[in-house]
Amino acid sequence: xxxxxxxxxxxxxxxxxxxxxxxTENTVFSYLAAANRSxxxxxxxxxxxxxxxxxxxxxxxxxxxGLLNLNIPSFTYNELKKFSLLDRKTGNLNEFFYIPxxxxxxxxxxxxxxAAFIRIKTNIKAEMLxxxxxxxxxxxxxxxxxxxxxxxxxxxxxxxxFNNQSIFFHTDKVSEESLxxxxxxGVNLSCNYQRIKKEDIKELHLVGLKVxxxxxxxxxxxxxxxxxxxxFILTSILE
Numbered sequence: 001x002x003x004x005x006x007x008x009x010x011x012x013x014x015x016x017x018x019x020x021x022x023x024t025e026n027t028v029f030s031y032l033a034a035a036n037r038s039x040x041x042x043x044x045x046x047x048x049x050x051x052x053x054x055x056x057x058x059x060x061x062x063x064x065x066g067l068l069n070l071n072i073p074s075f076t077y078n079e080l081k082k083f084s085l086l087d088r089k090t091g092n093l094n095e096f097f098y099i100p101x102x103x104x105x106x107x108x109x110x111x112x113x114x115a116a117f118i119r120i121k122t123n124i125k126a127e128m129l130x131x132x133x134x135x136x137x138x139x140x141x142x143x144x145x146x147x148x149x150x151x152x153x154x155x156x157x158x159x160x161x162f163n164n165q166s167i168f169f170h171t172d173k174v175s176e177e178s179l180x181x182x183x184x185x186g187v188n189l190s191c192n193y194q195r196i197k198k199e200d201i202k203e204l205h206l207v208g209l210k211v212x213x214x215x216x217x218x219x220x221x222x223x224x225x226x227x228x229x230x231x232f233i234l235t236s237i238l239e
Contacts, residue, residue, distance in 0.1 A: 001089075003037065003239035008223050012232040013239060014041045014117055016215050017058065021237030024065070024088045026056045028100050031108045037239055041115030041232070043148070044105045048124055053077040054102035054135065058121075066093060073123075077101065106139050116145040117212075117232075119170075126153040133161035148190045148212070155187065168212055174200055183207055188231075190214070193221060198228045205229070 001022050006013075018030025019037065026045055034042045045058040050073060063069040066086030085097035102118070109116040120129070136145065147158055150170040158167055170190040171178045179200060182189045189204055193213035201211045214234025216222045222238050 004219055004237055006219055006222050006226075006238055008226050010222075010226045010233070011040055012230070013039050014043050014115070014212070014214075014232050014234050015039045016043050016234040016236045017045065018042060019236070021217065021235075022089070024085055024097055025236075026058060026100070027085065027097050028104055028108070029097065031100075031105055035108050035112035035114055039114060039239065041117050041144075041146075042105070042109060043117035043119055043234060044102075046102060046118050046120045046124070048073060048128060049077040049080060050074055051076040052128065055080065056100050056102060056105055058119075060123075072099070102135070103139050106136070106141050106145075109144070110139075110141060113144075116141070117234075118145065118147050120147060120149040120151075120154055122149075122151045122154075124154065126151070126157040129154060129157045130161075132158070146188075155185070159185070159187075165210075168210075179203060182209055188212065193225055193230075193233075196228070196230070201228055201230060 015034030017025035019033035020030050023030035023033045031042055044056045047055050047057050049055050057072055061069050061071055067083060080099045084093040084095045087094035087097055106116060146166050146168060148168040148170050149155055164186040167187040168190040169182055169187050172192055174191050174195040188210040190212040193216050196213055204211055210231040212232040213225055213230050216233050216235050217237050222233055225233055
């Protein structure tokens, strides 16, 4: 199985949760698969383990990974690392597939010169993000990273640490209210590609803000978004 190539030149394609159309999402394997292709960047989902380690998973339970319905935040990272996850290529559990740490993801992005797009889950308390700037610094990440979040308290916490241009406010419903919020806060917009209009993108571009859309896995829809002049497209299989 391979990626599906789009016909238009576009330098803003982002592998969503790694190359999740081929590999198990949010694993080192999915990040490496994306890193070895032409993607501009790679996205991940940031969560917390019981011992407050930054881990990468969109799911709250292990059920999605082919295991029991166990609550992921109730385990320490060392406990989580022992769970073998489902390899989507074979349909079997694979001992080399496990929930990774944020530093695993960042090291891959840095080594392969990919932009890191970090989607922050809403159940992380804003105060748990206070040390995120120091964490990135400790891992020698000084540029080429972005944050995607929909919680406004989290957003205000990140604005105190990072440049506004590195922050995307995510909303499922694009409205005048959400567009005004982005403009007043000086942050970029992340949204469902089916909700955005060409005029909305132009409005944000006029004030120097970027637009990220996702998840787009249909070739024609991706090419339509490129015509709309979006900056980034999240996808699990297009390239």
